[in-house]
Amino acid sequence: xxxxxxxxxxxxxxxxxxxxxxxxxxxxxxxxxxxxxxxxxxxxxxxxxxxxxxxxxxxxxxxxxxxxxxxxxxxxxxxxxxxxxxxxxxxxxxxxxxxxxxxxxxxxxxxxxxxxxxxxxxxxxxxxxxxxxxxxxxxxxxxxxxxxxxxxxxxxxxxxxxxxxxxxxxxxxxxxxxxxxxxxxxxxxxxxxxxxxxxxxxxxxxxxxxxxxxxxxxxxxxxxxxxxxxxxxxxxxxxxxxxxxxxxxxxxxxxxxxxxxxxxxxxxxxxxxxxxxxxxxxxxxxxxxxxxxxxxxxx
Amino acid sequence: xxxxxxxxxxxxxxxxxxxxxxxxxxxxxxxxxxxxxxxxxxxxxxxxxxxxxxxxxxxxxxxxxxxxxxxxxxxxxxxxxxxxxxxxxxxxxxxxxxxxxxxxxxxxxxxxxxxxxxxxxxxxxxxxxxxxxxxxxxxxxxxxxxxxxxxxxxxxxxxxxxxxxxxxxxxxxxxxxxxxxxxxxxxxxxxxxxxxxxxxxxxxxxxxxxxxxxxxxxxxxxxxxxxxxxxxxxxxxxxxxxxxxxxxxxxxxxxxxx
Amino acid sequence: xxxxxxxxxxxxxxxxxxxxxxxxxxxxxxxxxxxxxxxxxxxxxxxxxxxxxxxxxxxxxxxxxxxxxxxxxxxxxxxxxxxxxxxxxxxxxxxxxxxxxxxxxxxxxxxxxxxxxxxxxxxxxxxxxxxxxxxxxxxxxxxxxxxxxxxxxxxxxxxxxxxxxxxxxxxxxxxxxxxxxxxxxxxxxxxxxxxxxxxxxxxxxxxxxxxxxxxxxxxxxxxxxxxxxxxxxxxxxxxxxxxxxxxxxxxxxxxxxxxxxxxxxxxxxxxxxxxxxxxxxxxxxxxxxxxxxxxxxxxxxxxxxxxxxxxxxxxxxxxxxxxxxxxxxxxxxxxxxxxxxxxxxxxxxxxxxxxxxxxx
Numbered sequence: 001x002x003x004x005x006x007x008x009x010x011x012x013x014x015x016x017x018x019x020x021x022x023x024x025x026x027x028x029x030x031x032x033x034x035x036x037x038x039x040x041x042x043x044x045x046x047x048x049x050x051x052x053x054x055x056x057x058x059x060x061x062x063x064x065x066x067x068x069x070x071x072x073x074x075x076x077x078x079x080x081x082x083x084x085x086x087x088x089x090x091x092x093x094x095x096x097x098x099x100x101x102x103x104x105x106x107x108x109x110x111x112x113x114x115x116x117x118x119x120x121x122x123x124x125x126x127x128x129x130x131x132x133x134x135x136x137x138x139x140x141x142x143x144x145x146x147x148x149x150x151x152x153x154x155x156x157x158x159x160x161x162x163x164x165x166x167x168x169x170x171x172x173x174x175x176x177x178x179x180x181x182x183x184x185x186x187x188x189x190x191x192x193x194x195x196x197x198x199x200x201x202x203x204x205x206x207x208x209x210x211x212x213x214x215x216x217x218x219x220x221x222x223x224x225x226x227x228x229x230x231x232x233x234x235x236x237x238x239x240x241x242x243x244x245x246x247x248x249x250x251x252x253x254x255x256x257x258x259x260x261x262x263x264x265x266x267x268x269x270x271x272x273x274x275x276x277x278x279x280x281x282x283x284x285x286x287x288x289x290x291x292x293x294x295x296x297x298x299x
Numbered sequence: 300x301x302x303x304x305x306x307x308x309x310x311x312x313x314x315x316x317x318x319x320x321x322x323x324x325x326x327x328x329x330x331x332x333x334x335x336x337x338x339x340x341x342x343x344x345x346x347x348x349x350x351x352x353x354x355x356x357x358x359x360x361x362x363x364x365x366x367x368x369x370x371x372x373x374x375x376x377x378x379x380x381x382x383x384x385x386x387x388x389x390x391x392x393x394x395x396x397x398x399x400x401x402x403x404x405x406x407x408x409x410x411x412x413x414x415x416x417x418x419x420x421x422x423x424x425x426x427x428x429x430x431x432x433x434x435x436x437x438x439x440x441x442x443x444x445x446x447x448x449x450x451x452x453x454x455x456x457x458x459x460x461x462x463x464x465x466x467x468x469x470x471x472x473x474x475x476x477x478x479x480x481x482x483x484x485x486x487x488x489x490x491x492x493x494x495x496x497x498x499x500x501x502x503x504x505x506x507x508x509x510x511x512x513x514x515x516x517x518x519x520x521x522x523x524x525x526x527x528x529x530x531x532x533x534x535x536x537x538x539x540x541x542x543x544x545x546x547x548x549x550x551x552x553x554x555x556x557x
Numbered sequence: 558x559x560x561x562x563x564x565x566x567x568x569x570x571x572x573x574x575x576x577x578x579x580x581x582x583x584x585x586x587x588x589x590x591x592x593x594x595x596x597x598x599x600x601x602x603x604x605x606x607x608x609x610x611x612x613x614x615x616x617x618x619x620x621x622x623x624x625x626x627x628x629x630x631x632x633x634x635x636x637x638x639x640x641x642x643x644x645x646x647x648x649x650x651x652x653x654x655x656x657x658x659x660x661x662x663x664x665x666x667x668x669x670x671x672x673x674x675x676x677x678x679x680x681x682x683x684x685x686x687x688x689x690x691x692x693x694x695x696x697x698x699x700x701x702x703x704x705x706x707x708x709x710x711x712x713x714x715x716x717x718x719x720x721x722x723x724x725x726x727x728x729x730x731x732x733x734x735x736x737x738x739x740x741x742x743x744x745x746x747x748x749x750x751x752x753x754x755x756x757x758x759x760x761x762x763x764x765x766x767x768x769x770x771x772x773x774x775x776x777x778x779x780x781x782x783x784x785x786x787x788x789x790x791x792x793x794x795x796x797x798x799x800x801x802x803x804x805x806x807x808x809x810x811x812x813x814x815x816x817x818x819x820x821x822x823x824x825x826x827x828x829x830x831x832x833x834x835x836x837x838x839x840x841x842x843x844x845x846x847x848x849x850x851x852x853x854x855x856x857x858x859x860x861x862x863x864x865x866x867x868x869x870x871x872x873x874x875x876x877x878x879x880x881x882x883x884x885x886x887x888x889x890x891x892x893x894x895x896x897x898x899x900x901x902x903x904x905x906x907x908x909x910x911x912x913x914x915x916x917x
Contacts, residue, residue, distance in 0.1 A: 004468075008468070009386065009391045009392075010391070013386035013391070013395055015379055016380065016383035016395075016443070017392070017395060019379055020401075020436060021398070023414065023417075023433070023435070024401060024402050024436050025398065027413035027414050030413065031413045031416055034416055044420075045420070096316075098313055099313045101305065102313035103313070105305040105309070116544075118320070119544070121320045121321065121324055123497075123540045123543075124536070124540055125514060125540070126497060126500075128536060129323065131327065131521050131525070131529060132323030134521065136326060138338065140337055140338075174320075177319075177320065235406025236406070238500060238518075242521060242522070252406070252408050256408065259415060259416075269416070272412055272413065276405065276409055279404065279409075
C-alpha cells in the first residue's frame with residue numbers, strides 16, 4: 001500500500017469519525033464529568049470551578065455516586081430493572097425458539113416471506129406498538145372484562161392489567177421479540193440437517209436430537225439475541241412510562257426524570273453511566289462468547 | 300439434500316407467535332375505523348377519525364417536520380455512513396468500528412440524555428437542528444453496516460482488475476465500486492430515513508419545546524387519553540413504513556436481516 | 558524481457574519471497590509452480606503492481622516497474638475468480654481497458670468484435686457475466702486482458718475453478734492462443750501436471766525461494782533437489798551416502814540396500830561421505846517374477862507389499878530387504894485382461910544405473 005492510498009484511507013474515515021467523536025464520544029465524556037459536579041440552582045450543572053479571594057478551585061464531588069449507594073431506592077430499582085430485562089430475555093427466547101426453528105425448517109422459497117412477517121411489526125412505530133397494548137390492557141378492553149368475568153366466577157377480586165409489571169413485561173417482550181428471532185434464525189438456518197439424520201440413525205429420539213444436536217449448536221444465536229434483547233430492555237423508559245403506572249417504573253424512567261423533571265443532571269449522569277457500564281460489560285462478554293462460539297464451529 | 304420439515308407442534312407454536320406479533324397491530328387498525336370514542340367495542344364503520352386527523356394542525360405540522368428531519372438526517376447519514384463503511388472495510392483504523400457501531404449498541408436513552416447534556420452545556424438551542432444532529436449520529440452505523448455487508452460480499456479482485464486494466468483509483472471507484480455498492484447505499488439510506496422518522500426516545504430528549512415530530516405528538520396524545528384519532532395516525536404510519544419496507548426488500552433483502 | 562532481481566517481501570513474520578531472481582524471455586510461456594504459500598501469487602501481485610516489494614527490482618524491457626501504479630503498467634492479469642464486472646455486459650467488460658486507454662468508440666467496437674471472434678463467443682456480447690458458463694467466463698476474462706495487447710499477461714490459477722475435462726480443453730486453447738498472439742505469459746499454478754503441459758519453462762517455488770528453473774522435461778528427469786523431485790510427479794527418494802566418485806560414476810550406499818553405482822548429477826560434485834538421495838521415477842523400474850540384470854543395471858528381490866490397480870497402469874509398492882519400500886509402475890499394455898501380482902508375491906525389480914538421479 002503506497003502513501004497516497006494510505007492518505008485516501010484516512011481522509012475517508014475522517015468525516016464520520018469526527019462527527020461521531022463530536023456527537024457520540026464527547027457527550028459521553030461530558031456526562032462522565034457531569035457525574036462529579038454539583039447540580040445547578042435552576043437545573044443543569046453548577047460551575048465546575050470557583051474563584052474565591054483570587055484563588056482558583058475545582059468544584060467536583062463524589063456525592064452523586066455516594067447517593068446511588070446510600071439510598072436503597074435506586075439500587076433496588078436497578079435490580080428490579082435487571083430482573084425485568086432478564087425475564088424479558090427469557091420469555092423472548094422461549095417464544096422465539098419455535099418460530100425461528102419453524103422458519104429455518106420451512107422450504108427455502110417460504111423463508112424470506114416468513115422472515116419478512118417477523119420484521120414488519122418491528123418496523124411499525126415504537127409508540128404505536130406500545131399504544132396497541134394500552135388498548136388491549138385498558139380497563140374497558142375485552143381482555144380485562146373477560147378476565148374479570150372469570151375472576152368473579154371464581155370469587156376473586158377483579159384484576160387490572162393496565163399499569164402493572166405484567167403489562168410492562170408483555171410489552172417489553174412484544175417490542176423486542178424480533179431481536180431474538182432474527183439472530184436465532186440466522187444460526188438455525190446454517191445447521192446441517194444431515195446431523196439430525198445421523199443422530200437419528202445412531203439411535204437418538206426426537207427429544208435427544210433436539211437437546212444433544214440442535215440446542216448446543218444454537219447457543220451462539222441465543223447469546224447474540226439475548227444481548228440484543230437485554231440491552232434495550234434494560235434502558236427502556238417509554239413502556240413503563242405508558243403502561244407501568246407508579247409500580248412498574250424502571251431505571252430508564254428515573255434517568256428521564258432526573259434530566260427532564262427534577263433536573264438533577266449530575267445524578268442522572270450517574271445513573272446513565274451505570275447503565276452504560278452494564279451495557280459495555282455485556283457487549284464485551286458477547287464479543288468474547290461470539291469468538292469462542294465461532295471457534296467451536298471451526299470457522 | 301433431504302429436508303427436515305417442521306413438525307406440526309412447531310408450526311402451531313409458530314403460528315401462535317405470529318398471532319402475538321400481529322393481533323395488537325390489528326386491534327389498532329380495526330379500531331381506527333370504529334365509530335366510537337372508546338377503543339373497546341365495535342360499533343360501526345367510519346372514516347371520521349381520519350377526517351379529524353386531516354384537520355388536526357398539530358399533527359400535520361409535526362408530520363411535515365418529521366419528514367423534513369428524516370430526509371435531511373438520512374441524506375447526511377448516508378454520506379457519512381458510506382464513508383464509514385468503506386473505511387471500516389479497509390480496516391486501517393482499528394478503533395473506527397467501535398465508534399461507528401457504538402451508538403447502535405447503546406440503549407437509545409443514553410444517546411438522548413448525553414446529547415441533551417452537551418447541547419445545553421454548549422448553548423446549542425434545542426430544535427430541529429439538534430434533532431437532526433442526534434439522528435445522524437445513530438443512523439451512521441446502520442448505513443455503514445449496510446454498505447460494509449455489501450463490500451464484504453464483493454470480490455476484492457474486481458477493484459484490482461479495474462486498476463490492472465488501466466483505471467485510476469478514482470475511476471475504479473466510480474465505475475466499479477460505486478455501482479456495485481449502490482443497492483447497499485440505497486438500503487442504508489431508506490433504513491436511516493425510517494429510523495429517523497420513527498424515532499421517539501432520542502428525539503424526546505433533543506427536541507426542546509419549540510419543535511415537535513410525529514412520534515412526539517403521538518406520545519403527548521397517548522399520555523392524555525387513548526383516542527381513535529391516535530389509531531388513525533398509527534394506521535397511516537404503518538402504511539408508510541410498509542411501503543418503505545417493501546421498497547427496501549426489493550432492493551436488498553439481505554440488509555433487512557441485520 | 559521481464560527481469561526480477563533479488564526481490565523480497567514479508568508480511569509480518571512471514572517471509573513470502575526471499576531474494577528471488579529470475580529472467581523471462583519475450584514470447585515465453587513461463588510458469589510459477591509451487592504449493593500454496595510458496596510465494597508464487599505474491600510474486601505475481603508484485604509484477605501486476607497490487608503490492609510493493611520490500612527490496613529488489615522488477616524491470617520490464619529494462620525499465621523499472623516498481624514506481625508505477627497497476628494502471629500504468631503494460632501488464633494485464635487474468636484472475637482466479639475471473640473478476641468480470643457483474644454490472645457490465647461481456648462487450649462492456651472487454652471494452653473497459655480500451656475505454657481507460659481513451660480509444661475512439663469505433664475503434665473499441667471493432668476491437669471488441671474482433672477479440673470476441675478470437676475466443677469464439679461473438680453471440681455473447683450483450684450477455685451479463687452471470688449468464689455465462691465457467692469456461693465462457695474464463696475465455697472472456699482472457700479476452701478482456703488481451704484486448705489492449707499488453708506486453709505481459711499474468712494468469713493466476715485461471716483454470717482451477719473448472720472441472721477436469723474442461724480444464725484439459727482450456728489448456729490446449731491456452732497453448733494455441735499464446736502461440737497466436739505471441740504475448741509473454743506468466744502463469745501461476747499449484748498443479749504440476751498443468752505446469753508440465755503448458756509451459757516453455759517452469760520455476761518451482763518453495764517457501765519463498767526458487768528451487769529450480771528449467772524446461773518441463775528437464776525438471777521431471779533431472780530435479781535439482783528432493784523438493785522438486787517430490788513435488789513433480791511420483792518419485793522414490795532413497796537416502797544414501799557417497800562412497801566414492803569419479804567423473805563418470807558415483808558409488809553410493811543406500812540405507813538398507815547397500816552399495817550400488819549410479820550416474821551423478823552433472824551440475825553438482827559429490828564428495829566421499831556426502832549424504833545424498835537417489836531419486837527414481839516408478840515408471841523407470843522394471844518389475845517381473847524373475848529378471849535378468851543387464852549390464853549397467855541393478856537388481857533387487859522383494860515381495861509385493863501393496864498394489865493399486867488404476868486401469869491403464871498398476872502401481873506396486875515393493876518391499877525389499879530391511880523394510881525398504883519402492884514404488885514401481887507397470888503399464889497394462891498387453892492385450893486382454895492384465896495378469897497382476899498379488900500382495901505377498903515374490904518379485905524382482907531392476908533399473909539402469911542412469912535411470913536414477915542423484916540429488917543432495
